[in-house]
Amino acid sequence: MKQDRARKPRIGLFVTCVVDLMRPSVGFAAVKLLENAGCTVEVPEQTCCGQPTYNSGDRATTRSIAERTITEFRGYDYVVAPSGSCAAMIKAHYPELFADDPNWLPRANELAARTFELTSFLVDVLGVTRVDATFDGAVTYHDSCSGLRELGVRSQPRKLLASVEGLTLVEMEESDVCCGFGGTFAVKYSEISGAIVEAKAKHVVAAGAPTLLAGDLGCLLNMAGKLSRDGEPVRVRHVAEILAGMTDDPPIGVAKEAQRTGKEAAR
Amino acid sequence: MSVHSTSPDFKKNAARALGDAQLQKALGNVKQGFIDKREKATQKLPEFEALRDSARDIKNHTLQHLDLYLEAYEQKVRASGGHVHFARHAEEARDIILSICKEAGARTVTKGKSMIAEEIGINEHLETHGITPVETDLGEYIIQLRHEMPSHIIAPAVHLNATQVEQDFRRVHTHLDAKRDLSEPVQLLTEARGVLRERFLAADVGITGANFLVAETGTSVIVTNEGNGDLTQILPKTHIVLASIEKLVPTLEDVSQILRVLARSATGQEISVYTTFSTGPRHLGDSDGPENYHVVLLDNGRSAMLGTSFEEMLRCIRCGACMNHCPVYHAVGGHAYGWVYPGPMGAVLTPTLIGIDQAGHLPNASTFCGRCESVCPVKIPLPKLMRHWREREFERHLTPATVRSGLGLWGFFAKRPALYRLATGIAIRAMGFAGRRKGRFQWLPLAGGWTRNRDLPAPQGETFQARWRREHKRRAA
Ligand code: SF4
Numbered sequence: 001m002k003q004d005r006a007r008k009p010r011i012g013l014f015v016t017c018v019v020d021l022m023r024p025s026v027g028f029a030a031v032k033l034l035e036n037a038g039c040t041v042e043v044p045e046q047t048c049c050g051q052p053t054y055n056s057g058d059r060a061t062t063r064s065i066a067e068r069t070i071t072e073f074r075g076y077d078y079v080v081a082p083s084g085s086c087a088a089m090i091k092a093h094y095p096e097l098f099a100d101d102p103n104w105l106p107r108a109n110e111l112a113a114r115t116f117e118l119t120s121f122l123v124d125v126l127g128v129t130r131v132d133a134t135f136d137g138a139v140t141y142h143d144s145c146s147g148l149r150e151l152g153v154r155s156q157p158r159k160l161l162a163s164v165e166g167l168t169l170v171e172m173e174e175s176d177v178c179c180g181f182g183g184t185f186a187v188k189y190s191e192i193s194g195a196i197v198e199a200k201a202k203h204v205v206a207a208g209a210p211t212l213l214a215g216d217l218g219c220l221l222n223m224a225g226k227l228s229r230d231g232e233p234v235r236v237r238h239v240a241e242i243l244a245g246m247t248d249d250p251p252i253g254v255a256k257e258a259q260r261t262g263k264e265a266a267r
Numbered sequence: 268m269s270v271h272s273t274s275p276d277f278k279k280n281a282a283r284a285l286g287d288a289q290l291q292k293a294l295g296n297v298k299q300g301f302i303d304k305r306e307k308a309t310q311k312l313p314e315f316e317a318l319r320d321s322a323r324d325i326k327n328h329t330l331q332h333l334d335l336y337l338e339a340y341e342q343k344v345r346a347s348g349g350h351v352h353f354a355r356h357a358e359e360a361r362d363i364i365l366s367i368c369k370e371a372g373a374r375t376v377t378k379g380k381s382m383i384a385e386e387i388g389i390n391e392h393l394e395t396h397g398i399t400p401v402e403t404d405l406g407e408y409i410i411q412l413r414h415e416m417p418s419h420i421i422a423p424a425v426h427l428n429a430t431q432v433e434q435d436f437r438r439v440h441t442h443l444d445a446k447r448d449l450s451e452p453v454q455l456l457t458e459a460r461g462v463l464r465e466r467f468l469a470a471d472v473g474i475t476g477a478n479f480l481v482a483e484t485g486t487s488v489i490v491t492n493e494g495n496g497d498l499t500q501i502l503p504k505t506h507i508v509l510a511s512i513e514k515l516v517p518t519l520e521d522v523s524q525i526l527r528v529l530a531r532s533a534t535g536q537e538i539s540v541y542t543t544f545s546t547g548p549r550h551l552g553d554s555d556g557p558e559n560y561h562v563v564l565l566d567n568g569r570s571a572m573l574g575t576s577f578e579e580m581l582r583c584i585r586c587g588a589c590m591n592h593c594p595v596y597h598a599v600g601g602h603a604y605g606w607v608y609p610g611p612m613g614a615v616l617t618p619t620l621i622g623i624d625q626a627g628h629l630p631n632a633s634t635f636c637g638r639c640e641s642v643c644p645v646k647i648p649l650p651k652l653m654r655h656w657r658e659r660e661f662e663r664h665l666t667p668a669t670v671r672s673g674l675g676l677w678g679f680f681a682k683r684p685a686l687y688r689l690a691t692g693i694a695i696r697a698m699g700f701a702g703r704r705k706g707r708f709q710w711l712p713l714a715g716g717w718t719r720n721r722d723l724p725a726p727q728g729e730t731f732q733a734r735w736r737r738e739h740k741r742r743a744a
Contacts, residue, residue, distance in 0.1 A: 024731035057657030061678035182634025187716035194720030225721030253724035255706030
């Protein structure tokens with residue numbers, strides 16, 4: 001670890017609203033990874049990073065959401081999110097949002113500078129090279145757009161996955177192409193979104209790995225929803241769950257009962 | 268506005284496109300052909316990234332001093348014996364072109380490929396006045412036969428397959444032997460060449476677009492792969508260059524810089540097959556060239572973009588890379604966008620040209636995946652500009668009421684953490700309970716948009732924050 005100060009780095013976990021609401025286990029996996037890497041993790045009061053309103057053109061509401069986030073996350077050494085999309089919102093778009101506000105801009109910049117996507121934080125900031133986890137089988141990995149193109153998250157999750165015992169990574173074709181989620185796009189332009197995720201699902205299935213991973217829960221819900229609708233028995237998980245060795249909870253879109261009785265594949 | 272737009276029907280257009288098997292197949296070719304070729308070409312040029320920066324800087328510099336460069340350009344064109352006409356909008360441009368054609372006594376006008384010609388709808392206008400326009404770019408020629416709009420800015424007929432083209436040729440070229448073999452693409456090409464050759468020789472006026480206008484020399488530059496542009500501008504007595512004002516660059520050196528990123532981004536070629544420079548009419552001692560040389564410079568709302576957040580869009584060099592890499596374009600093709608410019612560049616530009624009330628869907632129908640920006644040779648932040656349109660819509664209350672109220676509700680809770688915790692805690696527990704057996708929903712009230720095409724995985728049942736606080740209380744106790 002690069003960071004061998006006496007004091008442990010204090011992390012404010014930005015768990016993201018999707019993880020908060022839909023899949024808390026991803027948040028706990030992130031906590032475990034960060035603690036294993038020598039950090040103290042705290043969870044300040046939080047809601048959403050403001051991306052849905054921002055991308056819908058509602059700057060005023062987004063600004064008040066952003067002001068709250070900036071205030072709540074004051075004082076942590078780092079702010080880490082298990083999502084490239086929400087981390088990019090804070091890192092790339094908060095400064096843009098306050099570009100003409102001399103009062104808030106320095107604060108937005110300051111938060112942006114210490115905010116990171118989870119895998120990139122582990123690898124790029126803490127210098128983590130391996131995790132303590134095992135996973136039996138092949139996985140394929142989808143690069144979510146914001147993390148990939150706004151934050152340069154590509155090698156970091158792969159590097160960490162390579163250290164998971166028993167895991168093999170099988171690359172799918174066009175892993176860097178959008179899954180069609182796009183937040184409210186998936187609902188507003190449902191048919192186009194459906195066509196894009198159909199193409200993605202084909203590549204996932206063609207890769208032949210029984211498990212699909214990504215670093216953004218929004219995309220994962222979209223892809224898991226499509227795969228299950230098509231009756232494809234691919235298990236879908238957030239990459240943090242595998243890296244933390246936390247696979248007790250059933251995969252996304254699979255019921256606890258089904259997992260227990262081994263019926264998850266028979267959809 | 269000139270050409271009729273179906274942009275307000277974007278959703279309907281898209282649905283039709285998604286159900287069109289032939290189109291879907293053709294779109295598959297866009298995906299494969301262009302992307303791989305661009306990738307290979309840029310990989311071979313280590314300085315490609317640096318060239319993108321310099322292309323962006325050249326265009327930015329020009330836009331900052333556009334008035335000066337336009338003036339310098341105009342002077343140079345006049346000095347070389349040509350004429351420059353400024354057209355404030357489409358109608359003015361049409362009238363100018365028509366009067367030049369009338370003066371030349373034109374009956375046939377040949378045309379090189381020009382998106383500005385599409386933008387002002389010049390073909391229809393000439394036809395109404397008894398002048399026959401003939402497209403000489405193969406793709407443009409095909410869509411002219413079909414009375415369609417281009418579906419791509421550099422590959423206008425990319426939505427068609429060879430069989431469709433064969434049918435069109437048989438339908439229109441009735442003077443040729445009905446039993447001729449047209450099963451090979453090269454036979455289609457040869458036939459088009461033959462037909463067009465006669466038209467080239469008969470044309471009185473040639474209209475071309477321009478990829479660049481050079482202020483230093485008064486030169487217009489076009490790049491083509493078929494050489495049709497050369498014949499269009501050399502053979503007739505009168506050559507009209509039709510271009511929009513942002514095509515200006517200061518020097519020939521700048522042209523050569525930008526050319527290095529243009530073809531590579533567009534088709535993956537190092538350079539297009541023909542790069543043609545023309546400066547004024549034929550001069551003494553020239554072996555060929557037109558007697559009259561006119562430049563029609565179209566504004567059509569562009570100068571109003573200067574100094575606004577949309578100024579960056581004026582850097583566009585029309586390479587098409589953004590649409591070639593766009594998942595939405597791949598899904599629905601160019602015609603769904605409903606006007607002249609499709610894909611990400613169209614999603615930003617079209618609202619400035621025909622109005623956001625007409626073209627509101629275009630900047631909204633994007634996942635903001637950012638792949639367009641990552642390949643744009645002049646680094647236009649296309650998602651950001653689409654977001655700017657959404658902001659303008661929101662300010663003007665053009666955002667659909669359902670979206671507005673849904674977001675309003677989300678915004679309300681997002682600003683109030685305590686209420687958010689309470690409300691989401693209850694809702695998520697209920698959803699988790701409802702979905703506990705299957706782990707997913709095939710249908711949910713208010714989520715029809717989502718569940719029409721995919722299941723909605725059920726939440727685990729307790730929010731992260733609730734569980735975190737519960738466990739921490741226990742840890743502390
Ligand atoms: S916006 Fe960029 S990528 Fe798209 S056509 Fe213009 S220059 Fe090419």
